[in-house]
Amino acid sequence: MDKHYADTVRLLLNIAPDVFDNDIFAMKGGTAINLFLRDMPRLSVDIDVVYRPWQTPRGQALQAINQELAAIAQRVERLGVQTRLIRSKDLGDTKLIAENEASQVKVEVNVVFRGTVLPIERRPLSAGTGDLFGVEFAVPVLAPDELYAGKLVAALDRQHPRDLFDV
Template identity: 45%
Template sequence: MDTTSPYYGQVRLLTRILPLVAVEKSFALKGGTAINLFIRDLPRLSVDIDLVYLPMDDRDAALRNVAEALARIADAVIAAMPGTEIVRSFEHQADSLRLFVAQGGDRIKIELSPVLRGSVFPEELREVAPAVEEQFGYVEMRLLSIPDLYAGKICAALDRQHPRDFFDVKLLFENEGLTEDLVRTFLVYLISHNRTMAELLQPTHKDI
């Protein structure tokens, strides 16, 4: 891997921050970072920390608890990594559950949905893939289950139609495939999506 690439620096920053995020037991990792740094052996880089709030609290309690946890993460990052700059979006808008973290020229985002919380299957504690450990060091983190991860990823692929999502789904088909657990979990995520099921299942195709 090209160590001069800006993406390399972002992944290095991400893997330094993940252990500080992992302290918060109410969070689990999802999305491209979970898939490509933990489930797969680094077939592509992913530079955002997308999290799920696991407890099924009511909305007001969830927003409050997530904001408090993000504040603790921000404080821990600043203490562990002097010179790091952090923007705490939730301080300006209660449902903007994001941290923007910058160190030097490297920038990453930590984000949660203000609506979706919980998971279909229990979360799992996983270690980073061998290629990640070799280049960036050992990290372990709670992840959503494979059915939860890929149910969300398939919804994202249908919604965004971005090449990175199609790539992740391609590797799913080449490995685990569409299991019964995944199909059932996908239905939950489909119903829970902010777009209607009809829109998501029959999207306007983008020219990619």
């Protein structure tokens, strides 16, 4: 395995418990598939999250997202990881960059699609990922059907090969 990729996965695995130390975010996207459902079939090292409460008015949801990203930054910095919050025009902070001397991981909240269709599942790392990196923990993840549906939407929207590969 490429050293840079392994270092980036280590950073992601180091910060993930702090990213999901709340009741409002769940993991979605390729990294959820590649580290929690499957045994790392492709390189995917960002953390895509969905804001779980679907009935919250947009303004309140954006405020809650901004506040939680700031709280995540504080928790992650205690690990010796540097963080930067990234503002989106008129939306506040919707991304967090976490980095150490070797790697960088992006935490990105989807502010357009909020809530979930299916119940959230608390999932442990895939066996292969846990064994390879010597860690065990679980995070809230979208249900597999919803994860793959999201990848199909992304494949049709972006038309990027990685989305088709994930499906």
